[in-house]
Amino acid sequence: MRRRRKRLIIRFMVVMHIVGALTSIRAIMETRTSQGAIAWAVSLNTFPYLAVPAYWVLGQSKFDGYDLLRESYVDSNDVVKKLLQHLEQNDMLVTPETRRDRSHAKLLENLAKLPFTRHNRVDLLEDGPKTFARIFQEISTAEEYILVQFFILRSDVLGNQLKDALIEKAQNGVDVYVLYDEVGSHDLDSSYIAELRSSSAKIVPFNTTQGERQRFRLNFRNHRKIVVVDGRVALVGGHNVGDEYLGTKALPWRDTHVAMEGPIVIGVQASFVEDWHWATGEIPKLNWIPNKPTGGNTVALCLPTGPADELETCTLFYLDAINSAEERLWIVSPYFVPDEQLMSALQLAALRGVDVRILIPENADQQLVYLSSFSYLEEAEKAGIKIFRYKEGFLHQKVMLVDNRSVAIGTANFDNRSMRLNFEITMVFIDEKFARKVESMLEKDFALSRQVPVTDYTDRSLMFRFSVRLARLLAPVQ
Incomplete structure (x- = not known):
């Protein structure tokens, strides 16, 4: 009886490792980021008993079968x-006047597969x-x-x-x-x-x-x-x-x-x-x-994004906004867990003199997200990015203000889930008057917030800092 049970266990282990190896090939071929592909490949071949079912539930990043009716x-x-x-x-x-504005508008319209319109x-x-x-x-x-x-x-x-x-x-x-x-x-x-x-x-x-x-x-x-x-x-x-x-x-x-x-x-x-x-x-x-x-005189664009898109539409939108900022870039999100390319773009913006501010909640409603946010403090401080925590209750808005005329308001958070896994919708507005209203709103929010020093992370215990780094590793599934 024991020998039979032992043989069954060995067979199960062999089968699971084979399934894990085959699944890791799929993960390497289909996972959208290199970090995610490496993480899945290692876990699927090392701990296939847990990683295989986890991959089939959590690992897929492409949403097949969804019709983009904007195309068809x-x-x-x-x-x-x-x-x-x-x-x-x-x-x-809308026909932008300058070559730069025309290029920017074309990019966003190609992402949205919808046109900029006026008289809104x-x-x-x-x-x-x-x-x-x-x-x-x-x-x-x-x-x-x-x-x-x-x-x-x-x-x-x-x-x-x-x-x-x-x-x-x-x-x-x-x-x-x-x-x-x-x-x-x-x-x-x-x-x-x-x-x-x-x-x-x-x-x-x-x-x-x-x-x-x-x-x-x-x-x-x-x-x-x-x-x-x-x-x-x-x-x-x-x-x-x-x-x-x-x-x-x-x-x-x-x-x-x-x-x-x-x-x-x-x-x-x-x-x-x-x-x-x-x-x-x-x-x-x-x-x-x-x-x-x-x-109605506001220029506006509707940008639906999601895992059914051929490109990583939400990520590309944020990268373009960050790279186009000249004076100011204020981002408000309840969840701040950017990947490396977004964090690098934020650092570049700050280094070229842009006023980069990130506003997040003092107390997040998700522990992993809360811990992960501390891991960005050192990178932010080195480049001159200012991170604030909102103290008056829970902050849930998703708002971005770029310079003095561009605003984005919608449902997308600044994290991997919104960039790659969620169906989101973001409204983009080009209007100096409306931008001033958003500026005034956000200035009130910053007045109810505190700027986060890097010591909030560096002066904490080793166990806390280890938990932060561990949470950062799980950023792709947050």
């Missing part, structure tokens, strides 16, 4: 041809109460359809308020589409979904694991937060649907959203349709003719 459906469809014609005829497309009106929404007041206001005016997409959708007080507003509209004949991430919204009550469906509203999970080949694909997330009403107004930003996003006296919540009107809304709508098509195989009938709001 959109480019070949008469509706979109009419849309582009409408944009051109109504002076909604943009409102900056600081924190939860203002954001959700605007969301509910816009939902109340809906006449044709409402598109709702969140990473986290809770069946709490705020979530039920949203549900009731959507049900009321659905019962009045408005088409309602709700899309949520099944991991982020894992505790969403089934009764919540049933109530929406009983009102004729459509609600589905994004479902990253659909299909025979994708059943173990658990490491991807749809992190987008979108509301679109009638193709007329779109809201995008950092807020999810949960009571905590409104903030409390005990734990204030610092976040930022934007409300947009104008041709930029069509880009946000296209992003939602791509995700809806993946989740359901359907393309809803929507309004694709953009409006031209009174007083």
